[in-house]
Amino acid sequence: ASPPASSWSSKSAGINGSLRRDIVGLLLPHYTRPHTEILTVPQSGTKTVPSQYFIIADGAQSEFRRKLNLRMEGETLFYNQAWYFRAPDLAKLFARTQLSSMTFFLNEDCYGDILIPQTAEGHWLYHVTPMPEGVEADDWPTFRNMLYRSIGEEFEVFEPQGRYFGSQVRLAASFNFGRALLIGDAAHLTSPFGGFGMNMGIGDAVDAGWKIAAILQGWGGPRLLETYTLERRDVCKYIIEGAAHNNKVSGKALVRPYMEEDSERGEKAREEVREFIIREKTQQSRSFGAQFGYRYTSSPIVVGDGTELPPLQYGEYTPSSVAGCRAPHLWLSEGNSIYDHFGPDFCLLKLDPAVDTTALEAAAAEVGIPLKVFLLDSDEARSLYERKLVLIRPDQHVAWRGNAEPDDCRWLVDVVRGAASFH
Ligand SMILES: Cc1cc2nc3c(=O)[nH]c(=O)nc-3n(C[C@H](O)[C@H](O)[C@H](O)COP(=O)(O)OP(=O)(O)OC[C@H]3O[C@@H](n4cnc5c(N)ncnc54)[C@H](O)[C@@H]3O)c2cc1C
Structure with missing residues (x-):
């Protein structure tokens, strides 16, 4: 898709807000040295942060992604228009x-339009997706008439500010570049249909965060950081493709002739649309598989x-303790989540008090991995986790599971910290 000719409403300079652009330079010549210096320009003046x-x-x-010449791959599905405005009486029309x-x-x-209340003071966001053919992005009167048609009557609108945005399906070829890590929208762009943009960014930060912490604390291995791309890129790709599907089955794809008619054929058309929405669009709002079910099973730091894994489905989540999956959740009592017992580091969940874990604990201690052993004598947890021992990473994904310690505990701890090597 090509971007619309005009991007901003002629009546405004864009949606208000002050974007920070403090960091003005990166001393790239230092990039290959152990320390990189980042220049910042806070209000007080220029500062160097090693x-x-x-x-x-x-x-x-x-x-900064561009400065490192890390390119995005993919496409723009459509351009969409968003209008932000104040309409104090609009909420009353929803009575x-x-x-x-x-x-x-x-x-x-069929404008493919969406209305989202923003504030109690009557601010609203109005999206039209995709941008209607032949309509200029700054043609507020046309968009306002679409809104009136959808609402069914006219009302007063103040201070409209418009901008277009793309429904993107894009991923950086790599999320790592040496000691630089791309996170969030800098690494991937998705259609907003499903609400996953920020979600993925937080997932990236969790994955990158524990790995950088491990390296700075001295127990992360030399290969740990490169698993960031290996783990996150495939997950983001899966989520982004699902969001693209959600976006494609919107707007015109949902329209049937006579669907507004008060007649038998109108009723039939509405029934068809209803079935189509349930079949194709449920995953947009009910995306438990995409939220909880993604897994790092092909990562070299899980064993x-x-x-066999439960199927990965966008809409449905099947808890599993197979290595790479998110550790299944369990309420131990009211307000007492199993997750709160794992702690911020690696956790060895021990579901049978009789199983010996001393060799595994010793191997972790030898390489400095902070390891908490959480003994949980619970039939419900044993049945959910299917094994007596489960090694859980700081991001709550399972690194390994078994009914007894592995023969070579040192090999296991080296693999999960990104330090496996040939002996
Ligand atoms: C219409 C729409 C609806 C959405 N709905 C959802 C949703 O429901 N759920 C969801 O999870 N996501 C949603 N998203 C996506 C979400 O908004 C983004 O994925 C998220 O904001 C990306 O976060 P980020 O921190 O990576 O980037 P940004 O939010 O863009 O933050 C980057 C920051 O870096 C700052 N910056 C840039 N350059 C410099 C510099 N040189 N020095 C200092 N600072 C700098 C910028 O000022 C900015 O504050 C939606 C997006 C759109 C467009």
Whole structure:
């Protein structure tokens, strides 16, 4: 898709807000040295921050990703238009129906439009996806008429500010570049259909965070950081492709002739749309598989036991303790989550008090891995986790599981900390 000719409403300079652009330079010549210096320009003046690693999290346009020549791969599906405005009386028009966090309008004119309340003072966000053919991005009167058509009547609108944005399916070829890590929109761009952009960024930060901490604490191995791309890129790709599907089955894809008619054929058309929405769009709102079910099973720092995995489904989540999956959740009592017992480091979940774990604990201590042993004598947990021992990483994904310590505990701890080598 090509970007619309005009991007901003002629009546405004864009959505208000002060974007920070403090960091003005990166001393790239120092990049190959153990310390990288980052120049910042806070209000007080120029400052140099010596850093061993740097996280590039400067958003979709990522200046620093470009400086490192890390390119995005993929495509722009569509361009969409968003309008932000104040309409104090609009909420009252929802008196006959329910005001939801998002209202999707569907009618035969099919603008693919969505209305999202923003503040109690009557601010709203109005999205039209994709950008209608032949309509200029700054043509507020046309968009306002679409909104009136969808709402069913006219109302006063103040201070409209518009901008377009792309529904993107893009990933950086690599999320790592030496000691630089791309995180969030700097690494991947997705269609907002499903609400996964920030989610993925937080997932990236969790994955990168424990690995950088491990290296700085001295127990992370030399290969640990490169697993960041190996683990996160495939997960983000899966989620982004699902969001692209959600976006494609919107707007015109949902329209059927006569769907607004008060007749038998109108009723039939609405029934068809209903079935289509349930089949194709449920995963947009019910995305438990994409949220909890993604797994790092092909990562070189998890050790599988050959068990078949539950299918990865965008909408449905099947808890599993197979290595690479998120450790299944369990409430131990009211308000007492199993996760709260794992702690911030590696955790060895011991579900049988009789199993010996001294060799594994000693191997972890030898290489400095902080390891908590959490003894849980619970039939429910044993049945959920299917093994007596489960080694859980700081990000709550399973690194290994078994019914007894492995023969070579030192090999296991080296693999999970990214330090496996040939002997
Ligand atoms: C319409 C729409 C709806 C969305 N809805 C959802 C949703 O429901 N759920 C969800 O999870 N995600 C959603 N997203 C996506 C989400 O907003 C983004 O994925 C998320 O904001 C990305 O976070 P980020 O920190 O990577 O980048 P950004 O939020 O872009 O933050 C980057 C920051 O870096 C700063 N910066 C840039 N350059 C410099 C510099 N040189 N020096 C200092 N600072 C700098 C910028 O000022 C900015 O503050 C939506 C996106 C859109 C467009």
